[in-house]
Amino acid sequence: MTGTSSGTVGFCGLGMMGAPLAGNLLRKGVPLIVHNRTPEKAGKLLEAGARWAETPRAVAEGASSGLVFTVLSDARALREVLWGRHGIARGLSPSGLVVDMSTIAPDQSRTMAGRLATRGLHFVDAPLGGSVDAAEAGTVLFYVGGDPSDVERVRPYLEKMGRGVEFMGPVGSGTAMKLVNNLLTIGHVALLSEALALSEGLGLPRGRVLSVLSAGGAASRMLESKRDSLERREYPARFLLRLARKDVDLVVRTGRRSRRETPFAREIRRLLREAGAQGHDLEDFSAMAEAALRRLPARPPEGSTGTGDLPAISP
Ligand SMILES: NC(=O)c1ccc[n+]([C@@H]2O[C@H](COP(=O)([O-])OP(=O)(O)OC[C@H]3O[C@@H](n4cnc5c(N)ncnc54)[C@H](OP(=O)(O)O)[C@@H]3O)[C@@H](O)[C@H]2O)c1
Incomplete structure (x- = not known):
């Protein structure tokens, strides 16, 4: 018709x-x-x-x-x-x-x-x-x-x-496009989560980091939409974390079927699984930032400059 x-x-x-x-x-x-x-x-x-x-x-x-x-x-x-x-x-x-x-x-x-x-x-x-x-x-x-x-x-x-x-x-091209889109949008928040965990390890204040990121080359719509949640570390559900994990699962499976490897997607899925296991399934998917924080020490180890094993700079 x-x-x-x-x-x-x-x-x-x-x-x-x-x-x-x-x-x-x-x-x-x-x-x-x-x-x-x-x-x-x-x-x-x-x-x-x-x-x-x-x-x-x-x-x-x-x-x-x-x-x-x-x-x-x-x-x-x-x-x-x-x-x-x-x-x-x-x-x-x-x-x-x-x-x-x-x-x-x-x-x-x-x-x-x-x-x-x-x-x-x-x-x-x-x-x-x-x-x-x-x-x-x-x-x-x-x-x-x-x-x-x-x-x-x-x-x-x-x-x-x-x-x-x-x-x-x-039929199927709409959902294909959606998975491509969600690899990037969810992936963006995953990388942002790791960036925030790293910044905490380096002793930078979270609010300041988010505002500087927003003003620079890393600014993005995803950052803007999740900024408030990430700053307050509260994640009222807008898109459930368990649904985001379902989407990334679909990316990995669909990638395999079309003979495309998606190693980043597998890593994002790992972070989302950790967040789920830590009880964040019914929160917004940006709660994966909490799982990323648990992967890194909150502060640099005692006496460390935060530069790891970088060689000392000679005077
Ligand atoms: N939230 C977002 O930002 C967003 C953005 C883009 C796309 N999506 C996608 O849109 C879809 C819906 O997302 P949502 O955020 O609206 O999720 P949601 O609030 O959890 O709603 C899910 C809907 O599916 C129904 N449902 C689940 N299992 C069912 C079953 N076995 N039989 C009958 N009904 C069932 C639920 O019914 P009950 O109310 O009875 O649970 C509810 O109506 C998902 O595929 C999601 O990935 C979401």
Whole structure:
């Protein structure tokens, strides 16, 4: 089917990203039918006029536009919501379209698309660039993979939820782009974590280090967005550390499948695993800075100049 769809749109997954994105659609006049495993998270949307459905299947049955959006933790959750006994696939009519905004691997997107196609259903992967603030402000970017006619069908809705649609190619290209992006964004915070641990070892005050970094060549959007958390050493969840570890896992696995080694990603994953084991899984992923601190002595050893075994400079 080509062209735009009208009517009620389905939405499953009202977590930190899903709820504000669904809110953007509602605010722009799109009638919504929604479901979330934990119903309480739908409260604000229902007050704003969304209809509740008891199951993902009921969402699909109530979505007269034939469109259902999903924003779920991972591929396991998506499989359950699509293919479970009360899953979306059982409720969509032929030519229905699932737009998945979760971060999963490209081969997982292709598998979902292939299975749906056997029922005459369509699939677009449209993972999200940007975090909770961007979802709330309507400024996320979508990395999109799919059949061009399917993408055109969903584009008006993506444009209502975010600031832009980056079409990357066939199904799986959106999630591929997302993994490339997240290797850099998560990797950036990993390196920043190590830089802060090093600066602490060198006796530099954290706040001063962050402000000097922000003013110089190491300045970046990631540094700005995590600066406050890193300075206060408090990490209220914007993007859960365990989801960041899932993404870096996907980078490593996807890299291997495409015969590309990703040694930096493996090291980042190691730091995220340490942070998880230290109890930071449900905090923001920038809490990996705490794990980095535990890897290094907090202060230079007694009597040390902090220069390690560098040769002495002769007068
Ligand atoms: N947060 C970010 O900054 C950010 C940015 C870009 C992309 N993403 C990606 O977007 C996706 C959602 O992230 P989020 O931050 O919104 O995470 P979240 O707040 O943890 O939400 C996860 C959603 O998945 C649902 N879910 C998990 N397991 C399920 C299952 N087995 N069956 C049914 N529903 C299940 C959760 O339901 P409950 O509410 O019942 O737990 C919730 O609706 C993830 O793939 C993440 O990697 C996140």
